[in-house]
Amino acid sequence: MVNTNNKFDGAEYVSLYKATRVRDDHRFPNSSTGYLLEEKQEGTSVSLQNQLDYREFTDNMNKASAGSSSKVKEGSSHPSETSFKRKRGVFQKDLQHMMYGFGDDSNPLPETVALMEDIVMEYVTDMVHKAQDIASKRGKLLTEDFLFLIRKDLPKLNRCTELLSMNEELKQARKAFDVDEEKLAQPD
Known part of the structure; x- marks a missing residue:
């Protein structure tokens, strides 16, 4: 109208x-x-x-x-449409593989992938803005801010804690590997 x-x-x-x-x-x-x-x-x-x-x-x-796309304006909780449009295609390949893993065709329609990407980008942007609002009181964004947001969704919370612990194990393994490599490189 x-x-x-x-x-x-x-x-x-x-x-x-x-x-x-x-x-x-x-x-x-x-x-x-x-x-x-x-x-x-x-x-x-x-x-x-x-x-x-x-x-x-x-x-x-x-x-x-x-304004600055790296900073979130205080009190703002909606994504900028211009910055949202710049990020098209970021998750396209990953989403195609995930959609195939969940039973879709190996080559899904581009419109379907674009729709899924819009949904994912909106969800991620919304979560980041909410986490930033929580962290603004403290001044620093931490992973615990995201865990706080999904605390009532137990499957997501369990998966996130599992991925975080796996990431920590990988960091420790890389650190041990780097230390061993440095010892081998130094002549005695």
Whole structure:
């Protein structure tokens, strides 16, 4: 539905809100615009302090998501659409192999792989942002922040702890191998 007067009402705002995947509790850093999203305890309704011009809203959304891609803005919990688009194809081969392992065709449709990659990227980005929010109080992101996020999902938690312990064993084995190699390289 297109509004011809460039102002939009609450229903259009809620659909725009869902399309941009902004969280209810997200507060935009630019307070001069006069808008504020408020979290509601019941439901997902969003209140708007002022009526906004659509262009102003989208410009401010772009400003809020722009900036350094390596740092997460304080209070921001949604992925930047531009940085999300740059990372296409990162997991393509791995996902094809995993999909084959779970019973899909050995050469799945590119659309299927792209959809799976979108889901994976959204999940990983969301988890990293949540972990960063937890770690912001302490100042440093640790693996325990991720374990804290999946603490209620026991299969994931068990698999992560198994992989972490296996990684630690591999580090110890590499360290022992490097020490033995250095001893052999030194003449007595």
